[in-house]
Amino acid sequence: MLKTFPKGGIHPPENKITSSKGIKKMTLPKVVYVPISQHIGIPAEIVVGVKDKVTIGQVIAKSGGFMSSNIHSPVAGTVTKLDKIIDTSGYKKQCIVIRTDLKDESNFTDIAYPLKTTITLEPKAILQKINDLGIVGLGGATFPSHVKLSIKEGTKLDHLIINGVECEPYLTADHRLMLEKAEEIIVGIKILMFALHIDKAIIGIENNKADAIETFKKIITKNDNIKIAALKVKYPQGGEKQLVRALLNREVPKNGLPLDVGVIVHNVGTIFAIYQAIQHNIPLIERVVTVTGKKLENPSNYWVKIGTPITDLVNEVGGLPEGTRKIVNGGPMMGKAIKNTDVPVTKGTSGILVISEDEASRGEPKNCIRCGECVDVCPMGLEPHLLMNLSEKGMYEKASSEDIMTCIECGSCSYVCPSHRPLLDYIRFGKNIVKKMNTSKN
Amino acid sequence: MSDSVLYSVLLLASLGVVAAIMLYVVSKKFYVFENPLIAEVDELLPSANCGGCGSPGCKAFAEKLVNTEDISDLFCPVGGNEVMKQVAAVLGKEVTEKDPELAVLRCQGGCDVRPKTTEYQGPRTCAISTMIYSGETDCQYGCLGDGDCVKVCKFDAMYMNESTGLPVIITDKCTSCGACVEACPRDIIEMHPKHKRDLKIFVGCLNEDKAGIAKKACDVACIGCSKCQDICPKDAVLMVNNLAYIDPLICTLCRKCVEVCPTNSIIETNFPPKKVKKVEPEAEANVESINLKTDA
Numbered sequence: 034m035l036k037t038f039p040k041g042g043i044h045p046p047e048n049k050i051t052s053s054k055g056i057k058k059m060t061l062p063k064v065v066y067v068p069i070s071q072h073i074g075i076p077a078e079i080v081v082g083v084k085d086k087v088t089i090g091q092v093i094a095k096s097g098g099f100m101s102s103n104i105h106s107p108v109a110g111t112v113t114k115l116d117k118i119i120d121t122s123g124y125k126k127q128c129i130v131i132r133t134d135l136k137d138e139s140n141f142t143d144i145a146y147p148l149k150t151t152i153t154l155e156p157k158a159i160l161q162k163i164n165d166l167g168i169v170g171l172g173g174a175t176f177p178s179h180v181k182l183s184i185k186e187g188t189k190l191d192h193l194i195i196n197g198v199e200c201e202p203y204l205t206a207d208h209r210l211m212l213e214k215a216e217e218i219i220v221g222i223k224i225l226m227f228a229l230h231i232d233k234a235i236i237g238i239e240n241n242k243a244d245a246i247e248t249f250k251k252i253i254t255k256n257d258n259i260k261i262a263a264l265k266v267k268y269p270q271g272g273e274k275q276l277v278r279a280l281l282n283r284e285v286p287k288n289g290l291p292l293d294v295g296v297i298v299h300n301v302g303t304i305f306a307i308y309q310a311i312q313h314n315i316p317l318i319e320r321v322v323t324v325t326g327k328k329l330e331n332p333s334n335y336w337v338k339i340g341t342p343i344t345d346l347v348n349e350v351g352g353l354p355e356g357t358r359k360i361v362n363g364g365p366m367m368g369k370a371i372k373n374t375d376v377p378v379t380k381g382t383s384g385i386l387v388i389s390e391d392e393a394s395r396g397e398p399k400n401c402i403r404c405g406e407c408v409d410v411c412p413m414g415l416e417p418h419l420l421m422n423l424s425e426k427g428m429y430e431k432a433s434s435e436d437i438m439t440c441i442e443c444g445s446c447s448y449v450c451p452s453h454r455p456l457l458d459y460i461r462f463g464k465n466i467v468k469k470m471n472t473s474k475n
Numbered sequence: 476m477s478d479s480v481l482y483s484v485l486l487l488a489s490l491g492v493v494a495a496i497m498l499y500v501v502s503k504k505f506y507v508f509e510n511p512l513i514a515e516v517d518e519l520l521p522s523a524n525c526g527g528c529g530s531p532g533c534k535a536f537a538e539k540l541v542n543t544e545d546i547s548d549l550f551c552p553v554g555g556n557e558v559m560k561q562v563a564a565v566l567g568k569e570v571t572e573k574d575p576e577l578a579v580l581r582c583q584g585g586c587d588v589r590p591k592t593t594e595y596q597g598p599r600t601c602a603i604s605t606m607i608y609s610g611e612t613d614c615q616y617g618c619l620g621d622g623d624c625v626k627v628c629k630f631d632a633m634y635m636n637e638s639t640g641l642p643v644i645i646t647d648k649c650t651s652c653g654a655c656v657e658a659c660p661r662d663i664i665e666m667h668p669k670h671k672r673d674l675k676i677f678v679g680c681l682n683e684d685k686a687g688i689a690k691k692a693c694d695v696a697c698i699g700c701s702k703c704q705d706i707c708p709k710d711a712v713l714m715v716n717n718l719a720y721i722d723p724l725i726c727t728l729c730r731k732c733v734e735v736c737p738t739n740s741i742i743e744t745n746f747p748p749k750k751v752k753k754v755e756p757e758a759e760a761n762v763e764s765i766n767l768k769t770d771a
Binding site: 119122123124125369370372373394395398425455458459461462465 | 592593596597598602603606607608609610615684
């Protein structure tokens, strides 16, 4: 019996059409739009001016506080504008626009760094470097990694969990990364284990990625103290709390963190970024993005510079097919449709999904028939139909006491609802209001 | 036969007497004193329970009026000065007179001038739309058209215009309670002083984008050209973030700015039609020349 989390969950069609496509290098974008707010928390502060020449990897926006992150120039070129550009939220946000210098060789040289396994830095220096080089959680939430790693003294930690679940349908970015950079990821894990003084690590991978599990099993030795755990395919297993429950059978308390049960969870993408930063001094300026869709000519995985407009990505795979209705930033479950293709790729973009006309529409919402499907599938054990009604009717106090804030917004309830009720829309709205209420109370 | 009737009458009568005594004792024992003034003031208030005064309902406002010593900053927008004067007479306190206000909609980006570029299929409320998206058009400042303001209006003073997709305020019914102002997540509805005959001039746009972007998103957007500021004889126009704002307290309703606005984003309401016909072709010529400039 494969491990999984016990409560709720769904199994949508996987559609991992790009899982056999190796990660290609994306053509260099002519212009990059780098938003200053690519992470959760305070936006970074711009430190370059218009017409400044920037080199690849130069800090262009400095971290605006503890809960913030540095942003580096993904290309060598000239800053042409500091302007507001529509980002994935649909609103115009501050951006640094850099025109790529096509004559600069550093943009094209692609050094194949040799694998470096010896860790030379001290734990403190490692954490400092993660902060300096702008590493954030690449699983999607873009939580600044140094915040996650700054652990108060006295906290007992016994497991480092590596999230290689990638439970979202369509996406294969983490899968390909695990296949192609397995050795680097293992070194990355060792770096974190050393920095945090943790002696056990588990890599959680869903069973539909058998090749990745095999690859890891071949590399690791007994002395590594790294375990590979195959998990049953179930969405949303990639959620921190679900993963901890599945692997260690520990329940993360509500409103708590995995830290409370002695665990720290990191995505494989983040681990690879940490490896690059610590061993080769490379800031987070590039990430793997799956560009996919059933009607696309040539869907694949790409190494994409942060700030590349999505137009470039779409052109790379052969342009938008006829009858395209939606372009989603992220996977089909938790991703968000974008307003137009000028939106740039940010640190949190794990995939671009092109959806055609026949699959893009939601059903007409009808009355709740009290079937209880949403309650069955909720991985957090909530009652989505109730939370929706409470948010709709403005009963936020009650919603708060019904634990609306523990919702992880996985969208399983909206997915299964036979009446096509907009459950998650209202729950998100309620969460927003309750969050505001809570902050004003404090 | 007659005995049983007598007994039952006696029994019921005695029960009634006992109950009456009990009620009397309880009502004396648990008597709660309420200032009779509260009921009197409550009578005067319009009983709309709209919350426009800041209190949850008219009764609560009456209590507040009676219990607060200085009521000069309390005001019932629905009843207006007349009701407040009566309240002042009853309470023997002083009230400040306020100019009557009206809600105005500071967006005129209807379907015909502001094309939809995306489609959102979620629940149709403005609050959710703003949280998730910047709306279905390219203007992230304008009206979302989902009618949260209409839903909260307790006086039936608003309706959605089907053809433009914008809410309409029926000025005769508007009591300036401010519920729509609160409900609008974009702060498009504003309270303006109700001038004589309900004359108003205001900028019907909140778009802070630069001219080109704003104009592309909406034909009647304020492009921040400052023409209205230049022509205003009273310095009533403020230019902030590529957007004009006409201070309704300074504006003397001379209508000069309306004529010069190249995008027709300044709205005038309830003015009589213009008498001078010669001005019109000139104004049109103006529009054309300026359009050319923004295009280049």
